[in-house]
Amino acid sequence: MLELLAPAGSPEAVTAAVQAGADAVYLGFGDFNARRNAKNFTLEELTQAVSYCHVRGVKVYLTLNTLLTDRELPAAAETAAQAAQAGVDAVLIQDLGVLRMLRQAAPRLAVHGSTQLTVHSLEGVRRCAELGMTRVVLSRELSREAIEYICLRSPIEIEVFAHGALCMCYSGQCFFSSVIGGRSGNRGLCAQPCRLAYGWGRKADGHPLSLKDMSLAGHLQELRKLGVKCVKLEGRMKRPEYVSIVTGIYARAIHEDREPTAEELRQLEAAFSRQGFTDGYYLDQKGPEMFGVRQEGEDPRELFAQARTQYLSGERQRVDVTFYAMVRPGEPLQVGVQDGEGRTATAAGPVPEPARTKALDREAVEKQLSRTGGTPYRCEKVRALVEPGLSAPVAALNALRREVLEDLTRQRGTPAPTEVGAFHAGVRYENRREHPVLTCSLSRAEQLTRELCALGPALVSLPAAEAAAHPEAVELALSQGCRVGVTLPRVCWDREREALERDLEAVRSLGATDALVGTLDLMDAARSAGLTLRGDFGLHVFNAQALKALKHLGFASATASFELKLAQIRDLSKCIDLEVIVYGRLPLMLTENCIVKNHFGRCNCQEAPMLTDRKGERFPVVRAPGCRSEILNAKTLFLADKPEYRRAGAWAARLLFTTEDPQTCVRAAERYLGRGNWAPRDFTRGLYYRDVE
CATH class of the missing domain: 3.20.20.370 (Glycoside hydrolase/deacetylase)
Incomplete structure (x- = not known):
């Protein structure tokens, strides 16, 4: 079955996602993730969130998917070590230097390649596998044929985005926000310039860079058959109510092996859309119909209120357990519980007495133990040995059920011991003295x-x-x-x-x-x-560890990120x-959609037409390989x-x-x-x- 991965921009959003049926959540802890403006978690909140999720059988993935400087790496190493000790299940990365750091700070922590790595081919996936990653998130621009080709041959798990905002540029290759406004998308602070108005003449009279949100709500069964391991929902900046609605719709469809209904699709659009949704990339049908803008209006209060009530008022029973009971004369009442991973909890109660009227039977024991309402647990079966002619208070059985479930909850919510270590930058190389x-x-x-x-x-x-x-x-x-x-x-x-x-x-x-x-x-x-x-700028050399990673991969040279200051470049220890x-x-953007053809109806990018912004600045648009567009x-x-x-x-x-x-x-x-x-x-x-x- 597809794993459903939901966003969690706040502790409340964790609750919303889990109670709506997410199999995993992704969240930010500290300052080193691609949504630094989200309400990222404190260490206490992270620890509580991981415990809450693990009790309910939900995995937690930490986003550490930004470019970091050498000065930031020690703090990021501490963040990773704390997250590993809190029990997170994996970390998402973009920076190859961060990957090297993780091998020292949290060597047992699974690593997933973020979509910010711009992995879009089988070789890219295999390279991630060679680097020790266990999963990679593919570029959102890929078609189903491209996804299938990769899935059939991939040595690691494949994750794809299924719902939410689409970047106009290939993730990880956008420099528009940083070059124009000093806020880097690769550093987690994208100002979303693609949502602003632009034009092809003297006026910015359109939105040629604003894509509709994607939705693969009609393709979930196909994605499973293609071999996709996980579908991801975008939205760490969104409200918990939005997370609840979208997660719930996708969770029900996946678990029931169907596609969302017409009413569910209506709810998805009501929760958030930009003039509807698009599956154009997935269908390999690019064009102007993929574009739209957010229509101003009130949030769907009634829909959001229902969602909020749903995730705050009850507990979704999602963890199957087996109960055991033994009722024998002269021995304390015994109750035990076991989850699917083999954890067990046991408790003993009073000694049963000879029955004066009605004796306790197996059906009565099973009835009491299976009453797990209000807990994350669902009684799958009860195995009870009840000898005849004995009596025990129903309240005692209920108390033992609560006791063993509380013990099981404690076990499930306690992180397993893990290995952490100190990060060492390593030997420092002297700078060249001659001019370049x-x-x-x-x-x-x-x-x-x-x-x-x-x-x-x-x-x-x-x-x-x-x-x-x-x-x-x-x-x-x-x-x-x-x-x-x-x-x-x-x-x-x-x-x-x-x-x-x-x-x-x-x-x-x-x-x-x-x-x-x-x-x-x-x-x-x-x-x-x-x-x-020789490494080009798309590989994002932001720290000395990234240079070491490229040297290990066989590069003779690399290009420093032009998002670094010259002083930072000077201070890099240069092993190559x-x-x-x-x-x-x-370059500001590399786009799969040909924005020139979208407007003019034909390819004429050899003339480098100019895109005009609201301030009258004019940006050349040139052809990139594969009939793509590049905005300069x-x-x-x-x-x-x-x-x-x-x-x-x-x-x-x-x-x-x-x-x-x-x-x-x-x-x-x-x-x-x-x-x-x-x-x-x-x-x-x-x-x-x-x-x-």
Whole structure:
């Protein structure tokens, strides 16, 4: 049966989820999770929540799925150790450095890969398994065919989102909130810029980035047959009443092996929607009909009141137990109980007396012991040995039933001893003293000119498909003594992999030597082609432990997250070469939905149309591999006149060329080599000099 995983943004939401029928809940404890604005739990609240859930047979998963700095890792290690001792069943992570930390702080704690890892292919899942994860949450954009392909071959459990808000960008690859407003989605404080108004002309007169909430309420039986282990409900920022309603509807449908009824679907929409729901990604039917906005209006008071009454007024009986009783002459009355995991509790009462009128029989004992109303327990069977001619007070049987159930509750709610340890950052590596070399990543073959190569970049990279389609560009660069690499797509579904592998074979045969890899999903493809692995920004290097993880995976270099300040990059202990992006229009969103086609009705992203926000800022939209859209920053990152990046201990400073014409690429490279005084007309310093929340 599918596991139903419900959100719990508060202790009350835990009660709501459990009483509505959730099999597991996920919650935040401390400051290191992707919903830092939720009412995250104190240690006392966490301990109580875990005990409450475990008594009722419900698992608890801790969200530790944000990027952390080196200074934050010791506190996160303490958080993880406390959570492990409290008895949480697993922890969700995004940061590979956090994964390394967990192996020291809580080595026995199961780890699940968050959707923030952007795992969207079988290789990505297998990589997570090799790293020790027992489950991974797939990207929400995947179709049922893609999910099925992965499930049939996955060595670990697969979890998918089934209901709730959809991010416009692939989770883990969005930088819109941080670059524009300083609040990072990768740090748990997304400001949801996708819900704001944008337009394609001079006015922000639409909502082309606001997706409807997803709902797979009509596909639950199919998901089970595909091999999905767990379906997840989004909503840690939502009210407990919402959690109760949505969880209850999905729980009943799953446990009764059916789909929600028309009335239940109506209740889902009443609880929260954005002009209805969408299953477009699951059906592989993308388009403008997937978009909607929240309609202002009052909450459904009556529906919420019913939900609140339901989860506060009663106890859902969900834990099957077996009772045992023995009534023999001259011996104390014996009652025991056992749960499905083998825990037992026993108690003794008064010695039965000879019956004066009606003797106690087996049916009477079974009747009293099976009265478990008001408790989490459901009497599955009673095994009683009752010798004839004896009498015992009914009140004594009831008292013994309560006593053994209280003892069983204590056992079930007490966490098992677990191993915890201290986190040690390890040896520190000295920074490079020399200035970084210059590297260039390009988006189009026409940008790779003889003039640019003559400036001597240490590495020039083209998108894999672009390099394969323009061998003359690769040959030109090699003839000028440049080292050539390819940039791999951050998203490449399994159905797209064969074409990519052909491109990699072609560029390797031309003489390309390196591959910029942006997620865990394409490491093997690059390695099989004989290319040197270099980590791109999509891998989120935020701390020294992440660098060690990438070194262990075979990377020769990595790219520092551009959500770090330069001072933080300087302070990183660099066990492998580190690259810093110092120029270019930073990527803000990578979307499965082609927002250009949604508006214009045709693909014309080669023209880089501009998306306009409420302040008149204009964001280029370019094509990403797989006919996806990538939204770029309105302003160009520019640091050529700032010396600090040269003193950050990096191996390379990268110029990220996207919409630039060939001449601009050359002028920008010359400026970073100290020639001339060129600067872009409208530029930004990015996040390198300001704190990101």
